[in-house]
Amino acid sequence: MTTSEYTLTERLNRIPVLTKRHKIWGAIIAGLLVFEMADLNAFAYVAPTLRAQWGLSVDVVALISASAFLGMSLGAVVGGILADRFGRKRLLVWGTVFYSVLSILSATSTGPMQLAAYRFFIGAGLYAVTVAALAYVAEMFPRNHRGKVQSLLLAVALLGIPLMSWLSRWVVPMGDNGWRWVFVAGGSGLIVALVASRLLPESVRWIEQHPGVAVDARSADIVDAIERQSVRITGAELPAPVTAQAVPAGTARDLVRSGYLKRAVVMSLTLAFATSAFYGYNSWMPILLTEHGFSTGSSLTYTSILAVAACPGALLAFLFIERVERRTAIMVIYLLTAVLLVVFGTTDSNVVFAVSGVAISLLLYCNTAVIYTYIPEIFPTQLRALGTGIPSSVGRLATVVCMFAIGAILGQLGFTSVFVFLAAASGLAAVTIGVFGERTKGRTLEDISAINGVSTRTVRRRLAGRRADPACPERDMNSNAAPRPVLRK
Incomplete structure (x- = not known):
């Protein structure tokens, strides 16, 4: 077979290196995610000031925080459906x-209910973008690099957290309305959105699943360019494409059938526990520290230091993410995080307090990079965004409950009990993914998407046997699958 007789997806699967085009796309996505991360964490940095200005109780702070996560839960599902x-x-x-527009409007808020409403819709938009970005990276970057790419993109994106933290440290004390500029800054993503609209192509895998929706010729040109750049970088011809298993076009109902049900349930439970630990720690830290005796200024300074650990944490994943099975890495990191959360909440030593706090931040963001790589890998193209969105939605719903639970635990049982609670959530996330997670390391997306124990390699072997048998006509082993489209130059 000539190269033109393979699908674009099969040709993408053989790309071994990151090309110039990949780097441009990665830079654009990272730019989008920088402002997303900044906006996501904006309220945490103004919460102590608003609590003093508006006379907010801990429960009202929890309500505003929870509204954003409730919006993320909606955005994860709706965004997944829309992206697919x-x-x-x-x-x-x-x-x-x-x-971005809603973030700018948040700066005009005059009370907690108005701000909570804005944060709800901001959360929906934020996580719709996250789901689309995760699917895009999984589909458009080489399989042996997508983990590293995801960790690098997250590391760059996480720069938005210390940037927003230090911006808050600067503008919030400037006056009664200083906090409003924090939300205005969160709307700067409009600039990168304009760049993305012009320079970012649509996912080739998505286009092959939706013929007629986009211009196939442009997708073919993109793949041709990537192949030429790969040859120049490696100095060798690319390996021949491998015929991928045909995966039937999916619908939402496919998530509750066969192997996809298990994957959706496992990841929903994992993210329910994991995001509770992650956001319980990060979103509540300024309030927890002030309740523990820190001044507002000292609390913001300490959380700014913790925020600096975000970027190195994501880069930490870069060192091992392509060498270690992802589900194993997630399990081990969450177990270590659980231990450190207990240490952080119980120690009387300032040194141990500071070191364990920074280590927790490093591990949480390191694991975020691994999970962001892992989830979109385990669902097929037609269901990838929705399959990523549903567990994420469950995770955000659990975080809403967690916001109120932490407020109640802090009020009734105190500082230490909050961290025991977060440690338990982290430990349960580790056990769930470690025992029931799917293996993905080094596999193509089409191979991972295979269910019922039939792998791409098995199908190719069976097809080869049928071609060798003249009494048996060549046909697709998956009789329910639509014929594989052939794109010719």
Whole structure:
């Protein structure tokens, strides 16, 4: 077979290196995610000031925090459906425009209920963008590099947290309205959205699943360019494409059938526990420290130091993410995090307090990079965004409950009990993914998407046997699958 007789997806699967085009796309996505991360954490840095200005109780702070996570839960599902239906690029661009405009409007808030409403819709837009970005990276970057790419993108994106933290440290004390500029800054993603609309192509895998929705010729040109750049970088011809197993077009109902049900349930439970630990620690830290005796200024300074650990934490994943099975890495990191959370909440030593706090931040963000790589790998193209969105939605719903639970635990049982609670959540996430998670290391997306124990390699072997048998006509082993499209130059 000539190269033109293979699908674009099969040709993408053989790309061994990151090309110039990959780097441009990665830079654009990282730019989008920088402002997403900044906006996501904006309220945490102004919460102590608003609590004093508006006379907010801990429960009202929890309500405003929870509203954003409730919005993320909605955005994860709706965004997943829209990204699977209309494309990854459209959700990346218009989702960013949506939450950026609302962030700017948040600066006009005059009370907690108005701000909570804005934070709800901002959360929806934020996580619609996240789901689309995760699907895009999984589909458009080489399989032996997508973990490293995801960790690097997250590391760059996480720069938005210390940037927002230090911006808050600067503008909030400037006056009664200083906090409003924090939300205005969160709307700067509009600039990157404009760049993305012009330079970011649609996912080739998504286009092959939706013929007629986009121009196939442009997708073929993109793959041709990537192949030429790969040859120049490696100095050798690319290996021949390998025929991938045909995966039937999916619907939402496919998530509750066969192997996809288990994957959705396992990841939903994992993220329910994991995001509770992650956001319980990060979103509540300024309030927890002030309740523990820190001044507002000292609390913001300490959380700014913790925020600096975010970027190195994601880069930490870069060192091992392509060498270690992802589910194993996630399990081990969450177990270590659980131990450190207990240490952080019980120690009387300032040194141990500071070191364990920074270590927790490093591990939480390191694991975020691994999970961001892992989830979109385990669902097929037609269900990738929705399959990523549903567990994420469950995780955010659990975080809503967690916001109120932490408020109640802090009020009734105190500082230490909050961290025992967070440690238990982290430990349960570790056990769930470690025991029931799917293996993904080094496999193509189509191979991982295979269910019922039938792998791509098995199908190819069976097809080869049938071709060798003249009494048996050549046909697709998956009789329910639509014929594989052939794109010719």
